[in-house]
Amino acid sequence: MARWGASIVALTLSLMAVSGQAQASVEDRDVAKLTSFGGMCANCDLAGRKLMNAKFANANFVRAILIGADLRGAMFYGSNFASADLSRADLRGAEMRGANFVAANFTDARMSGVEGSGVSLQSAVLIRVDLTSSEMHGSQFVGANLQKARFSNAELTGSNLQGANARDADFSNADINHANLTGGHFESASFRNADMTGSILRGGIFSGADFRNADLTMAVLTGADLSSARGLEQEQLDDACGDGARLPAGLTVRPCNGLKSSHFLLLREMPKAPPAPPAPPAPPAPKAPKAKW
Structure with a gap:
């Protein structure tokens, strides 16, 4: 009962x-x-x-x-x-x-x-939750325990993972753009092929995390520990910024020039304006009057 x-x-x-x-x-x-x-x-x-x-x-x-x-x-x-x-x-x-x-x-x-x-x-x-192929837009994971959780192919656009414990979590092929990962623990997590456009990784710990082919365009890496991250390439970091970020030997990232992360995100390329509509067709020419015989 x-x-x-x-x-x-x-x-x-x-x-x-x-x-x-x-x-x-x-x-x-x-x-x-x-x-x-x-x-x-x-x-x-x-x-x-x-x-x-x-x-x-x-x-x-x-x-x-x-x-x-x-x-x-x-x-x-x-x-x-x-x-x-x-x-x-x-x-x-x-x-x-x-x-x-x-x-x-x-x-x-x-x-x-x-x-x-x-x-x-x-x-x-x-812990160990299977959230593969889920859609959790704008959701709050602040301080959540996500150890060994599976987010592969998930959509986490605009979600807040601040202070989350995501050690060994799988974010491969996930859409994590404009998300907040500030101060989180992401040791040995996988971000392989993840879209992290415009996301904030400020102060996060990413020791041993896999960033192979991850998109870091306009990402903020300020104070993040990426010193032992795997799969990072200079080409990825060239599109990000990060004052005081710890990176693998030989890699650099430009400073954010004191801009707040929210301001930095606004600098991402805006979509081009749609083309102007075509001019309306010209009215048909008046027919010539028939000749009278």
Whole structure:
């Protein structure tokens, strides 16, 4: 029998075949048929439950236990899962929009193909999480534990990984442009073929990290430790800047000239203006009047 907090009264549910909402007891075990969760379910235990394609809309699941739950294709819209335990959960193909997973535990979770934006994973534990081919634009990973996480082919545009622990993480072929990696630990991480255009690596530690064929155009490397990074070439660094960056022997990077990183990012080449529309066709010439005989 599931354990539920004494303060829980009910869980708002809607059934797949019913257009309206229905009330169900918090002890209802037939959760596989449910498509929508709302209301409050803090501290509730849904470990191992089948919740495929479930929709969590403005729901409160703080500290909920979802260990090993089947959440494939689930939708998380504006819901609060702070400090929830989703370790070993299957979230492949899930959708996350503005959801709060602060300090949540995703250890060994399967999250490939997740589509998210504005997701808060601050201080979350994502050790060995599989986020390959995921889309996590503008998401917060501040202070998160990403050790050995897999982000290959993921899209992390505009995401914040400040202070994250991403040792041995795999970012190969990932899109990490305009992301913030300030002060993070990325020892032995792989950035092979990653797009890091306009990203901030200020003060980060990248000992043993692999940057082979990574795009560092307009990246800010100020104070970053890249002294033992692998695969770095001068051609990559020529498009970046970095005051006081520690680099492998023989490589240099131009200073940022005191510009703030946000100002430096504005210097990236702007797309060319679209060509002017073609002139409208000339009106047809008036026909000459027929000669009268």
